Amino acid sequence: MDIHEYQAKEILSGYGIKIAEGGLAYSPEDAVQRAREIGGHVWAVKAQIHSGARGKAGGIKICKTHDEVEAAAEALLGKRLVTHQTGSAGKVCGRLYVEAGTEIAKELYFCFLVDRSSERIVMVGSAQGGMDIEELAATNPEAITKIYIEPAVGLQDYQAREMAFKLGLDSEIISHAVKTIKGCYRALRALDASMLEINPLVVTKSGELLALDAKMGFDENALFRQQKISELRDKTQEDPRETAAADRGLSYVGLDGDIGCMINGAGLAMATMDMIKLAGGEPANFLDVGGGASAERTEKAFRLVLADQNVKAMLVNIFAGINRCDWIAEGVVQAVRKIDMQVPLIVRLSGTHVEEGQRIIRESGLPIITAETLAEAAEKAVQARNEVAARLRSAA
Numbered sequence: 268m269d270i271h272e273y274q275a276k277e278i279l280s281g282y283g284i285k286i287a288e289g290g291l292a293y294s295p296e297d298a299v300q301r302a303r304e305i306g307g308h309v310w311a312v313k314a315q316i317h318s319g320a321r322g323k324a325g326g327i328k329i330c331k332t333h334d335e336v337e338a339a340a341e342a343l344l345g346k347r348l349v350t351h352q353t354g355s356a357g358k359v360c361g362r363l364y365v366e367a368g369t370e371i372a373k374e375l376y377f378c379f380l381v382d383r384s385s386e387r388i389v390m391v392g393s394a395q396g397g398m399d400i401e402e403l404a405a406t407n408p409e410a411i412t413k414i415y416i417e418p419a420v421g422l423q424d425y426q427a428r429e430m431a432f433k434l435g436l437d438s439e440i441i442s443h444a445v446k447t448i449k450g451c452y453r454a455l456r457a458l459d460a461s462m463l464e465i466n467p468l469v470v471t472k473s474g475e476l477l478a479l480d481a482k483m484g485f486d487e488n489a490l491f492r493q494q495k496i497s498e499l500r501d502k503t504q505e506d507p508r509e510t511a512a513a514d515r516g517l518s519y520v521g522l523d524g525d526i527g528c529m530i531n532g533a534g535l536a537m538a539t540m541d542m543i544k545l546a547g548g549e550p551a552n553f554l555d556v557g558g559g560a561s562a563e564r565t566e567k568a569f570r571l572v573l574a575d576q577n578v579k580a581m582l583v584n585i586f587a588g589i590n591r592c593d594w595i596a597e598g599v600v601q602a603v604r605k606i607d608m609q610v611p612l613i614v615r616l617s618g619t620h621v622e623e624g625q626r627i628i629r630e631s632g633l634p635i636i637t638a639e640t641l642a643e644a645a646e647k648a649v650q651a652r653n654e655v656a657a658r659l660r661s662a663a
Contacts, residue, residue: 272482276478284478285477287477289305298363309331310368312339313363319464376396379452379460381462412430414426431445440474451465463481509521519555526582530555548652564598581613591619613636
């Protein structure tokens, strides 16, 4: 789960990280009022969306008068910002953060990430921060420092000092940098964050170290013990399909293909998507219905998959262990009858009570395509999808 910049900054300030004065605005009038409250002569008006690279997309505007603040707010509120992280769909800005202008002497990059490959937390930093950090990582990886932290031991003082020196900071602010780094690590661990990024972390002309931007991502599996973090969720910034799935207790990730998938088990779901691609198709989603797929849960999963207008065929692949194939078959038949499916359905069942499940499908009288193996199911799904696409092209 991601949160907005202003939310991340509020969290970090509670752990000793300095931030510039700012305030939230939902209208141009709010934005002007925030600027008046902050004071000064320069303000940054920032679109609040769940994406980096907002500056390149025109989502951050520097203003020197209240009229400019109002005009910037008018331009940004309701605007759909498209970045390399949002994809072509972009994200709509529904709120702004108005922040005091900062005299920047130096921009740095700093981040904590959970690195699953090493089973450690990696601290990443660079003396060359700013909007082009991705390009820097590709063209000059030596400019980026990585320090791995053993979670059982935690961040050590010498590691924080090493990073502070690698960031090229003057000796006068090394101690402040160490406190900032340790505060970020405490926030990451205490709040079950999977990512904490400050870009840029700036040194001001007066010698202060400020988090000028901040992003935090959280482990959704830990939200049950992080109620205050859970309340920060902004569903308007999320894929509506994934939000609907989460609200129904389903594990769903939307993709760009047109073959809908309903599978039990994450590993089987990944294998099924691989088989679809091997057969020449593209999956429209990852959907794991879990081990307790009742008829009602199966119907919810069907409706979720078919809510995607791009879906031209649907593949159900169930390996029943704790579950039973006959229960799944009953749920599939019930869902198809209630929903009145308009796309081909391919069903492959295996495991507990598979014969009974196949009998239920066979005797339902519904035009359900069955398959014995995963490879066969994937091939039939791609073939059905191609037939639908051909009909649509001829009709057009």
